Amino acid sequence: MITHDRAYEVLRAAQETGADFAELFMEDTRANNITVTRGEVEDAASSHRHGAGIRVFAGIRTAYAYTADTSRGALLETARAAAAAIRGDGGTCAPFSPRDCRVIPRIPFADVRNDRRVKIARDAYDGAAGYSSEIVQAMTDCIDVDSDILVCNTEGVFARDRRCRMRLFVRAVASDGKSTQTGHEGPGYGMGFEGFDRIDAADVGKRAAECAVTMLHAPECPAASLPVVIDGGFGGVIFHEACGHSLEATSVSRGNSEFCGKLGMKVAADCVSAVDDGTMPGEWGSLRIDDEGTPTRRNLLIEHGILRGYLVDRLGGLRMNMPVTGSSRRQNYTYAPTSRMTNTFILPGEDDDDAMIADCPEGLYAKSMGGGSVNPLTGEFNFSVSECYWIRDGKILTPVRGATLIGRGTQVIARIDRVGKTMTMGQGMCGSISGSIPTNVGQPRIRVSELTIGGKGGNL
Numbered sequence: 001m002i003t004h005d006r007a008y009e010v011l012r013a014a015q016e017t018g019a020d021f022a023e024l025f026m027e028d029t030r031a032n033n034i035t036v037t038r039g040e041v042e043d044a045a046s047s048h049r050h051g052a053g054i055r056v057f058a059g060i061r062t063a064y065a066y067t068a069d070t071s072r073g074a075l076l077e078t079a080r081a082a083a084a085a086i087r088g089d090g091g092t093c094a095p096f097s098p099r100d101c102r103v104i105p106r107i108p109f110a111d112v113r114n115d116r117r118v119k120i121a122r123d124a125y126d127g128a129a130g131y132s133s134e135i136v137q138a139m140t141d142c143i144d145v146d147s148d149i150l151v152c153n154t155e156g157v158f159a160r161d162r163r164c165r166m167r168l169f170v171r172a173v174a175s176d177g178k179s180t181q182t183g184h185e186g187p188g189y190g191m192g193f194e195g196f197d198r199i200d201a202a203d204v205g206k207r208a209a210e211c212a213v214t215m216l217h218a219p220e221c222p223a224a225s226l227p228v229v230i231d232g233g234f235g236g237v238i239f240h241e242a243c244g245h246s247l248e249a250t251s252v253s254r255g256n257s258e259f260c261g262k263l264g265m266k267v268a269a270d271c272v273s274a275v276d277d278g279t280m281p282g283e284w285g286s287l288r289i290d291d292e293g294t295p296t297r298r299n300l301l302i303e304h305g306i307l308r309g310y311l312v313d314r315l316g317g318l319r320m321n322m323p324v325t326g327s328s329r330r331q332n333y334t335y336a337p338t339s340r341m342t343n344t345f346i347l348p349g350e351d352d353d354d355a356m357i358a359d360c361p362e363g364l365y366a367k368s369m370g371g372g373s374v375n376p377l378t379g380e381f382n383f384s385v386s387e388c389y390w391i392r393d394g395k396i397l398t399p400v401r402g403a404t405l406i407g408r409g410t411q412v413i414a415r416i417d418r419v420g421k422t423m424t425m426g427q428g429m430c431g432s433i434s435g436s437i438p439t440n441v442g443q444p445r446i447r448v449s450e451l452t453i454g455g456k457g458g459n460l
Contacts, residue, residue, distance in 0.1 A: 001026050001028065001148065001150045001160070002024075002026060002070070002150065002152075004096050004098075004158065006072060006075075007024055007096070007152045007158065008093060008096070009072075009076070010024055010054065010075045010076060010079050011023075011024060011079070011093050011152070011153065011154050012093055013076050013079040013080055013083065014054050014056050014079035014080070014082055014083050015056070015083065015090065015091060015093065015154065016080060016083050017083040017084060017086060017087050017088070018058060018086070018087050018088035018089055018090045019056035019057060019058055019083060019086060019088055019090070019091065020057060020058055020059070020088050020089065020090065020091035021056070021057040021091060021153065021154055021155070022054065022055070022056050022057075022079070022082075022083075022091075022093075022153060022154045023054070023055045023056075023151065023152070023153040023154075023292065024052060024053075024054055024075075024079075024150075024151070024152050024153070025052060025053045025054075025055070025149075025150070025151050025291060025330075025333055025337075026051075026052045026070065026149070026150040026151075026333070027049065027050065027051060027052070027147060027148070027149055027150075027332055027333040028048075028049075028050045028147070028148040029047075029048070029049045029050070029145065029146065029147040029148070029332065030046070030047070030048050030049075030109070030110070030145075030146050031045075031046070031047045031049075031143070031144065031145045031146070032045070032046050032109060032114075032117065032142075032143070032144050033045045033046075033141055033142070033143050034114065034117040034118055034120075034121045034141070034142040035121070035139065035140070035141050036118070036121040036122050036124075036125045036139070036140045037125075037137070037138070037139045037140075039122065039125060039126070039129065041118055041121075042139075044114060044118075049332060049333075050068065050070065051066060051067055051068040051069075051070065051332075051333040051334070052066065052067055052070050052075060052078065052333055053065070053066035053067075053330075053333040053334065053335070053336065054066070054075075054078050054079045054082045055082065055336055055337075056082045056083055056085075056086055057086075057088075057314075057315075057318075058086045058087065058088030058089075059088070059318070060315065060318050060319055061086050061088075062086070062315060062336070063082045063083075063084075063085030063086050064082060064336040065078045065079075065081040065082040065085075066078065066333050066334050091154060092154065093154040094154060094155055094156035095156055096152065096156055096157070096158035097156045097157070097158065098158045098159075099157075099158065099159040099160070099289075099293075100159075100160050101159060101160060101161045101162075101288035101289050101295075102148070102160055102161060102162035103162060103288070104162070105146075105164045105191055105192025105193070105194065106191075106192055106194045107192045107193035107194045108146070108164075108192055108193070109144045109145075109146050109164065109166075109192060109193055110146070111193075112144075112193045116193075117142045117144075118142075120142045120168060120196055120199075120201045121140045121141065121142040121168075121201075122140075123201035123202045123205070124140040124142075124168055124170050124201040124202065124204050124205040125138050125139075125140045125170075125205060126202060126205065127170075127201065127202030127203060127204065127205025127206040127209070128140070128170055128172040128205035128206065128208050128209040129172075129205075129209075131172075131205070131206050131209035131210060131213065132174065132209060132213050134174045134175060134176060134213050134216060135172055135173065135174055135209050135212065135213070136173055136174065136175045136180075137172070137173040138170065138171065138172045138173070138205065138208075138209070139170070139171045140168065140169065140170045140171075140201075140205065141167075141168070141169040141170075142168055142196075143166065143167045143168070143169065143188075144164070144165070144166040144167075144193065145163075145164070145165045145166075146162070146163075146164050146192075147162070147163040147164075148160070148161075148162055149161045149162070149163060149289075149291070151289065151291065151292060151293035152293070153292075153293065157292075157293040157294075158293075159289050159293040161287060161288050161289045163190070163287055164190065164191055164192045165188060165189070165190050165191075165284065165438055166188060166189060166191065166192070166193060166195045166196060167186060167187065167188030167189075167284070167427060168185075168186070168187055168188070168196070168199055168201060168204055169184070169185070169186040170184060170185045170186070170204050170205045170208040171183075171184045171208065172184070172205070172208040172209040172211075172212045173212060174209070174212035174213045174215075174216040175216070176216055176217075179216065180216070181212045181213075181215040181216040181401065182212055182386075183207070183208040183209060183210065183211030183212035183213075183214075183215070183386070183387070184208050184211075184386070185204045185205075185207050185208040186426075186427055186428070187199050187204060187427060188284045188427040188438070189282050189283065189284055190282055190283050190284055190285070190286045190287075190438075191282045195282070211368065211386065211387045214387065214399050215386070215387060215399065215401045217399070218398065218399035218400050218401040219398065219400055219401070219457055219460065220400065220401060220402050220455055220456045220457030220458075221364070221385075221388065221390070221400035221401060221402050221403035221453065221454075221455030221456070221457050222390075222400075222453070222455050222457040222458060222459065222460060223453060223454055223455045223456075223457075224364075224452075224453045224455075225450055225451070225452050225453065226362055226363040226364060226450065226451070226453060227360050227362075227363035227364075227391075227447060227448065227449055227450060227451070228363055228364045228365075228366060228405065228447070228448045228451040228453065229356045229357055229360065229363065229364070229365045229366065229391070229418075229445065229446070229447045229448075230366045230369075230443070230445065230446050230447075230448065231365075231366065231367045231368065231445050232420065232422065232423060232424040232425075232442065232443050232444050232445050233368075233424040233425060233426040233441075233442065233443075234368055234369050234426030234428070234441060235366060235367075235368070235369055235426075235441075235443055235445075235446075236344070236345055236346065236425065236426065236441035236442040236443040237369045237372070237383070237426070237428065237441045238369065238381075238383060238405070238412065239274060239344065239345070239346055239413070239441070239443060240341060240344050240428075240430070240439065240441040241372055241373075241374045241381055241383070242374050242379060242381040242407070242408070242409035242412055242413075243259075243274070243379070243409040243410075243412075243413060244276070244301075244311075244341050244344045245341075245374060245376045245432070246258055246259050246374075246376045246379055246409055247259055247301055247309075247310050247311055248310070248311045248316075248327070248338075248339040248340065248341070248376075248432075249310055249311060249312045249313055249315075249316020249317065249319070249320060249322075249327075249338075249339040250313075250316060250338045250339050250340075250432065250433065251376040251377070252310050252316070252320065253315070253316040253319035253320045254319070256376055256377045257376050257377065258376070258377065258378060258379040258408075258409065258410055259307060259310075259410075262307050263307055263308070263309070263310075264306065264307065264308075265306070265307055266305050266306055266307075267302065267305065267306070267307045267410055267413065267414070268302050268305040268307075268410075268413035268414055268416065269305055269413065269414055269415065269416045269417065270304050270305045271304075271305075271349050271351075271416060271417070271418070271419045272302055272304070272305055272346060272413050272416050272419065273300075273302055273303050273304055273346070273347040274301045274302040274344070274345065274346045274347065275298055275299060275300055275301060275344070275345065275347060276298075276299045276301060276311055276327070276341050276342055276343065276344045277297075277298040277299070277342065277343050277345075278290070278296030278297065278298075278326060278327070278342030278343065279296050279297060279298055280343050283343050283425070283440055284343070284425075284427040284438050284439070284440045285341070285342040285343040285344075285427075285438055285439040285440040286342060286343060287329075287342065289326075290313075290326045290327060290328040290329060290337075291328050291329050291330045291337040292313065292314050292324065292328040292337055294324050294325075294326045294328065295326055296326040296327075296342065297325065297326045299311060299325050299326075299327065301344075302413070309325070310322070310325070310339075311325055311327035311339045311340070311341065312324050312325045312327060312339055313327060313328035313337060313338055313339040314328060315338070316338070316339050325339075327339045327340060327341070327342070328340070329342075329434060329437050330434040330435055330437070331434060331435020331436050331437055332435065334435075335434045335435045336434065337434050338432065338433055338434045340430065340432060340434060340437055340439075341430060341439050342439060342440070343425065343439070343440035343442070344439065344440070344441060344442070345423055345425060345440070345441065345442030345443055346419065346423070346442070346443035346444065346446065347419075347423065348419065348420065348421050348422060348423045348444045349418070349419025349420060349421065349444060350419070350421065351418040351419055351420055351421070351447075352420070352421075353420045353421075353422075353444075353445045355418075356418045356420070356445060356446075356447045357391055357394060357395070357396070358394040358395075359394060360391045360394060360447070361392070361393060361394070362390075362391060362392050362393075363390075363391045364385075364388055364389070364390060364391065364400075364403060364453050365388060365389040365390075365391055365396065366385045366387075366388045366403070366405065367387040367388060367389065368385070368386045368387040368388075369383055369384075369385060369386060370383065370384035370385060370386040371383070371384055372384060372405075374409070378408065379408040379409035379410050379411075380407070380408050381405075381406070381407060381408070381409065382404060382405075382406050382454075383404060383405045383406075384403070384404050385403040385404065385405060387399070388400055388401075388403045390460055392460070397460060398460060400455070400457065400460070402455050402456055402457070403453060403454065403455050404453070404454035404455070405451055405452070405453065405454070406451075406452040406453075406454055407451055407452055412448055412451065415448045415449045415450055415451070416446050416447065416448055416449075417447055417448075417449045418445075418446060418447035419443075419444055419446050420444035420445035420446065421444060422444055422445075423442055423443060423444045424442060424443075424444075425440040425441065425442030426440070426441055426442065427439075427440055428440075428441060
């Protein structure tokens with residue numbers, strides 16, 4: 001992608017005005033996306049993104065510039081553009097210590113004909129559209145992305161990674177002529193085309209349609225403050241959004257997190273332990289090095305209710321006087337990196353899944369979460385529930401729709417009183433100041449002893 005001599009020349013140019021640290025990030029990404037609607041291919045898109053970003057530091061002052069042209073002249077011009085934004089006392093440029101973390105996928109995407117992608121997307125469409133006559137629309141996407149990454153800097157890092165990811169996304173819409181409901185599924189892995197062997201496309205479509213039809217015939221959810229049982233997999237988005245973002249140095253280093261200054265303090269129930277682990281082979285949120293060239297690792301965030309760590313990138317670490325944790329990420333070369341999550345989940349506990357419902361006189365069972373928003377400073381959140389059921393006398397009474405969960409991150413994790421034995425994860429895209437990145441969210445089934453439930457319904 002670039003020689004050592006050329007990379008050294010670019011980094012030295014970035015230090016011409018006195019930067020004490022300079023970094024070059026290069027990317028070459030190829031992606032494919034087949035979209036099927038109404039049983040036919042609506043879109044077949046392939047893209048190629050290539051470019052570089054250069055970042056300079058003078059203490060905790062930074063500047064970033066990027067270019068789609070990676071010729072020698074363009075890289076030097078970009079380096080000097082970044083350098084022109086700051087002044088400092090200067091720094092050295094250490095000899096490189098090359099590290100190649102690239103892994104060749106078993107089935108590279110470049111070796112796959114589009115008819116195989118089309119079949120997967122059509123199978124998923126047929127699974128959704130064929131589930132019920134009430135499914136009025138279905139759309140499926142078969143997606144694959146192959147990125148070659150290089151990170152080098154003036155501290156001697158010269159690291160390469162190859163990141164392959166694939167995903168099948170299905171959206172199904174059910175209607176009875178008066179109202180509509182939507183179901184969606186989106187399994188994916190951090191591997192080559194062989195990842196599709198792990199996915200039953202028709203079943204993915206069926207599950208999306210089943211959710212849409214179930215919610216179509218559900219009454220509106222009542223508003224209440226009651227126990228809430230939250231399933232594993234994508235249910236972990238609650239921890240990701242309400243707590244995970246507040247543990248990123250992006251927020252903590254600026255004093256914009258409810259977890260500032262609480263290391264070693266009790267912040268959750270004793271049954272809650274949580275980690276962020278970017279090293280898990282083949283997972284959607286995994287990568288071997290982060291976007292600053294630091295090896296990823298398993299970061300313990302909460303241990304039996306005690307806050308043990310944050311997710312720290314280089315800039316956040318300088319502000320907080322803490323070491324980096326392999327948590328620096330960006331959407332692509334047009335973004336400067338910052339601290340982000342990878343695969344973030346609550347660890348398994350000892351409780352029985354069925355007993356969480358059986359021991360609940362009245363409450364809500366959230367089987368699948370939707371979107372939401374959170375304020376990292378206060379931890380206040382608001383999440384929609386895409387599929388949920390009302391519990392009464394320890395049994396599922398009826399599906400309900402239109403439910404929202406409202407609360408604060410610290411409040412929720414302090415009120416978790418049951419944690420199941422089997423952790424599962426769900427795949428999603430997480431947005432922040434460094435763009436949209438693939439992350440896994442996960443947990444076992446958990447129960448929150450009391451949580452505010454928003455809804456428009458009356459008595460059930």
